[in-house]
Amino acid sequence: LDQDSAWIGLYVAGEPSNKNFIETKYLKQFIPLEGLRLGSSADVIFKKPRDFTRNYEIRLFPFRASSWDHSDQITFRLSGAIDFVFLDVPSSSSSSSSSSSSSSSSSVPSKMRLKKGSTIKIACRFQSFEPSAWDWVSIAQTSLPPLQYNSYQYVVIDPRSESSINTITLTLPQDVGIYELRYFIDNTQPLSRSPTFFIVD
Numbered sequence: 001l002d003q004d005s006a007w008i009g010l011y012v013a014g015e016p017s018n019k020n021f022i023e024t025k026y027l028k029q030f031i032p033l034e035g036l037r038l039g040s041s042a043d044v045i046f047k048k049p050r051d052f053t054r055n056y057e058i059r060l061f062p063f064r065a066s067s068w069d070h071s072d073q074i075t076f077r078l079s080g081a082i083d084f085v086f087l088d089v090p091s092s093s094s095s096s097s098s099s100s101s102s103s104s105s106s107s108v109p110s111k112m113r114l115k116k117g118s119t120i121k122i123a124c125r126f127q128s129f130e131p132s133a134w135d136w137v138s139i140a141q142t143s144l145p146p147l148q149y150n151s152y153q154y155v156v157i158d159p160r161s162e163s164s165i166n167t168i169t170l171t172l173p174q175d176v177g178i179y180e181l182r183y184f185i186d187n188t189q190p191l192s193r194s195p196t197f198f199i200v201d
Contacts (some may be wrong), residue, residue: 003028006027008025009022009024050130053191059073080127081192082191084183084192085124114199123165141175142180147187147188
């Protein structure tokens with residue numbers, strides 16, 4: 001181990017290229033002044049990835065060269081969840097005014113029936129997750145691909161608030177059908193989905 005050039009990388013688990021890292025740190029940034037001795041350790045701090053649906057791994061590179069011993073890696077998964085709570089549901093609803101789903105849940109049919117074109121408030125509750133102003137929530141028919149939607153709204157972040165709940169307002173589509181809410185942190189796959197609900201006349 002070269003204490004001057006050794007480095008550690010954070011990757012999505014299974015990433016084939018060492019160049020496609022999320023973040024890297026040189027070990028010398030965290031080594032005590034007296035250096036590492038046999039049996040000693042150093043704490044290396046990475047920024048927590050926001051996508052808690054993936055597995056990640058830490059890779060140790062003993063030298064500057066971009067190769068590593070596959071035994072020198074740790075694979076892990078993050079905890080986290082985003083729940084949707086329906087607030088001020090229009091009177092046409094025939095069910096409870098709240099529904100929620102964690103990232104591990106699939107879309108579960110519910111009895112909630114919402115009037116087309118109406119405006120609703122949605123509370124996003126975050127567990128072990130820090131939202132960003134670039135995050136967005138879409139309303140989409142369940143038959144649509146991930147990046148197709150009927151409408152969307154960016155998440156509103158109040159820097160003065162320490163609350164783990166963000167509230168957004170959405171206008172429901174005019175077309176009847178079975179819908180769901182989808183939470184995105186980028187333009188790929190939804191990080192979380194709500195239980196399904198019906199939009200009716």
